[in-house]
């Protein structure tokens with residue numbers, strides 16, 4: 001009796017595994033294996049034809065600490081994230097509130113705010129390249145019209161990161177707006193009416209009712225924004241290639257350069273491990289600290 | 298000086314006219330019910346009083362002061378919404394105190410008022426809960442408490458009981474009415490439930506398609522309905538409306554043709570008799586057929602036919618009718634209402650005859 005049952009359940013277990021297999025194969029091949037391989041590689045030296053790869057322990061991590069470019073790129077990325085995330089979220093919320101209200105041509109406005117999101121980042125970068133081009137670019141032409149001198153926006157280490165930040169905000173806030181808009185439309189209008197009757201100004205209503213009720217959306221958007229600020233580097237390829245002098249380079253772009261231009265897979269793996277670790281830490285922190293303040297309906 | 302006074306109020310959305318030339322006055326301390334079928338403009342009227350909806354034309358005064366275009370927050374009006382409109386992320390206490398905090402009432406006073414109001418509506422033990430942790434009836438009380446704590450003289454309620462079950466609705470009717478009397482508030486209460494209106498109101502304003510059909514005490518609406526619509530809207534089951542005709546010079550019920558029911562007749566008229574005013578008798582009275590019976594507990598509603606006209610008869614106790622049977626019906630002429638068939642308006646010029 002028991003034997004039979006075990007056999008039966010063994011058989012059904014096999015079926016279960018078989019059903020799971022296609023998904024598992026892909027997951028392992030494209031997610032788990034690369035992650036573990038990367039982690040492993042970061043402890044080995046880069047092999048060449050003459051010197052095969054060998055275990056070096058934390059040597060790659062030690063050289064990372066001495067790598068000036070790494071620190072510069074990391075600093076760039078923190079500035080980049082620190083500015084793009086709050087501004088694009090704030091803009092998204094503002095635009096969502098604005099297009100959620102009664103205004104003429106409402107759907108047209110909504111679509112025009114959303115358009116940047118539909119465009120691929122490469123296309124966006126090309127558009128902005130046209131804005132930033134010295135002398136003939138839209139920005140310079142406008143400035144010249146107003147009596148200012150032209151400026152090589154992307155060629156100046158002082159302005160280039162700012163330019164990249166503007167492009168990202170332009171692209172991202174429309175995307176986040178959609179989430180806020182959906183959340184706003186699920187808020188019952190009576191809440192605002194009740195608040196109004198109680199004497200609340202629009203600002204009070206926003207601060208005490210609307211914003212707290214949008215917290216789940218804000219959390220979601222924020223995590224996406226953080227991930228994007230490390231993940232989205234397509235525009236660098238078109239606009240600056242990280243230059244001049246790495247002043248617009250971001251972590252992921254640097255990893256790409258190390259791996260495919262300098263062909264140092266081991267060091268690229270080390271950088272990747274650092275990036276993954278940082279992202280994981282941020283995501284966990286967000287869930288732990290902010291989740292407490294979020295009211296889910 | 299009336300607490301609320303509407304003069305020729307109109308509300309239009311493009312082509313649709315939701316409220317059409319409505320005027321009424323509500324006195325201080327009155328409990329007034331806006332009654333009418335779905336879509337007749339009750340909510341719209343209420344929301345215009347609150348200032349949540351712009352007025353297309355007309356004026357609205359509160360205590361003699363023109364408030365037609367004043368912001369809702371400046372009108373000193375409380376409102377209870379059908380959906381309660383509680384803030385889901387705030388506790389019961391914070392919900393109730395929301396308005397006082399916004400209006401910067403000092404902390405001590407907030408606390409004393411909260412104690413009093415929580416006691417009044419029976420929420421003292423639930424103050425730390427979130428709205429999602431409350432039953433429908435408890436949420437209803439929070440909404441009431443939030444409306445009451447502001448100590449505004451005027452309170453508007455839009456179908457506040459429609460999400461509750463029948464038993465709770467009954468209890469809350471009494472509680473709301475008691476609260477209103479105790480705090481001497483002026484309440485405008487919207488409902489499409491005529492029983493609710495009859496049991497709660499000092500005055501009922503019956504609306505139909507954006508206009509006022511009749512305005513009066515529950516008594517007046519029940520005993521002297523001004524129109525066929527008012528007659529058929531008030532009472533469960535509603536008043537019987539019976540077509541009459543002339544036959545051999547007598548004014549009789551269509552298809553019955555024997556018994557005189559009216560002394561005179563001007564033209565086509567309807568007679569209205571409430572089911573509770575018709576009795577089933579053995580010998581005297583008008584010939585009728587009894588078709589079926591609907592037992593309700595305390596009484597039975599009998600489906601009958603006089604000539605070609607359907608009638609409902611309310612009769613005490615339990616009556617079973619298995620197959621159609623002949624009977625006689627009788628009523629007193631004082632209980633007969635006469636309406637003109639063309640306009641539906643009540644007329645006093647024609648007298649009925651008892652049968």
Ligand SMILES: Nc1ncnc2c1ncn2[C@@H]1O[C@H](COP(=O)(O)OP(=O)(O)OP(=O)(O)O)[C@@H](O)[C@H]1O
Nearest residue numbers: 310313314315334335336337338339340341342489
């Ligand atoms: N925002 C709006 N835009 C256009 N028409 C509206 C709007 N609000 C209400 N109406 C129309 O106005 C009329 C009156 O609506 P109202 O909400 O006042 O009805 P009501 O008497 O409260 O009905 P109910 O008992 O179903 O709540 C309806 O015909 C409705 O379709």
Ligand SMILES: [Mg+2]
Nearest residue numbers: 339340341455
């Ligand atoms: Mg309504």
